[in-house]
Amino acid sequence: MLAEVLAEVLAPLLALASAAAAGAAVVAQQRATHELGGTADRRLLRRPSWLAGTGASVVASALQAVALAEGAVAVVQALLATAVAWTTVGESLLARRLPGRRALLGVGLAMLGPLLVVALLGPVAAAEGPVDLTGAPVALSLLGVGAVVLAGLVGARRPGPPGALGLALACGAGYGLAASLLAVLARDPGAVLTDPQHALAAVLLLVVGPAAFVASQRALARARRAGPVVTVVLLADPLVATAIGATWFGERIAPDAPTTAGIVLAAGLAVAGVRLLDPAPDMSAVGHR
Structure with a gap:
């Protein structure tokens, strides 16, 4: 019984781990780019943060591959959407500060939405x-x-x-x-x-x-x-x-009408979370385009 339970949760756990690794990769690679003044060239190869981010990206791809080998594509890809929230978490850890209320709400919704989608889908044969x-x-x-x-x-x-x-x-x-x-x-x-x-x-x-x-x-x-x-x-x-x-x-995947409505609502929560995490545009920069 325990083995069956572990087999059912293995792919979702691997997908979440892949999303976390992908979020860490983005944070590390962005830091390396900022250290070079926003440019991306061969000097990145000498930045430890960029190399660490590249390594995290490889780990994320490997975890995704194992998750896809064990679980449904629909479930794995839905959970990988939480990478957006993991990126914000990684940025906060790197800056050694807690995110603001808006960011915390965004992280919560960006996490909750995909998790609800997977829960509502149920077992995918x-x-x-x-x-x-x-x-x-x-x-x-x-x-x-x-x-x-x-x-x-x-x-x-x-x-x-x-x-x-x-x-x-x-x-x-x-x-x-x-x-x-x-x-x-x-x-x-x-x-x-x-x-x-x-x-x-x-x-x-x-x-x-x-x-x-x-x-x-x-x-x-x-x-x-x-x-x-x-x-x-x-x-x-x-x-x-x-x-x-x-x-x-x-x-x-054959959800009934209430389940379908719940999935749409959950997707809406994820979208709302992403919009909350999106910073306001730099109007001075926009004006010079």
Whole structure:
């Protein structure tokens, strides 16, 4: 009985640990960039904080891979959204001060929202057996994700902050797809050397993952505030991961109307938390753009 309970909570715990490590990575890498006056160049390789952040990022990716191998994609990606709150916690620890009331409320809501989503989803059953990456359902889901990414890139052609939201949409869809590809590889890592389908998944992951990261950085660079960008990514990533989880892995999620309403409310709490954590724009800087 104890072993079964531990097996059920292992993936969520690993996902939360991955989110915490990702938050720590952001804090450490941002500190290194600030130490260099806001520039990012090869000098970062000599900054201990940047190296520590890179190490934390690797740990976060490893924990995410193990979590995806053990649990449902929809659950893991929902819990990874708590990385936003962990970033604020890390910043406060680094500054050796408690966050203000607004930040504390934001952290609480950004944590509570994903946790409520996972609690309301309940156990997510998945089909046994490998994923057939050559099947029609997978091809259709890839076309669907591609359409979302294309819509985001078309929207990104708009100048300024509106275009940043288009990049954020493309980034969120890319992250959801990358997580699903990582789940395929993590559930049978040895097959990448023997199975052409797994080799294809690895190649796609190497393309989609970095492309989504670049889109996120460009979105943040173009936006006046981080909150709207993070909100779009936070919503698009788990939604795409949930759709792919149902298509690829047979994850069954069939909540009734009250549960669906609760999930929407929980997602709203997470979004509200992100907006509270988003600092006010620097109007002097905005005026000079």
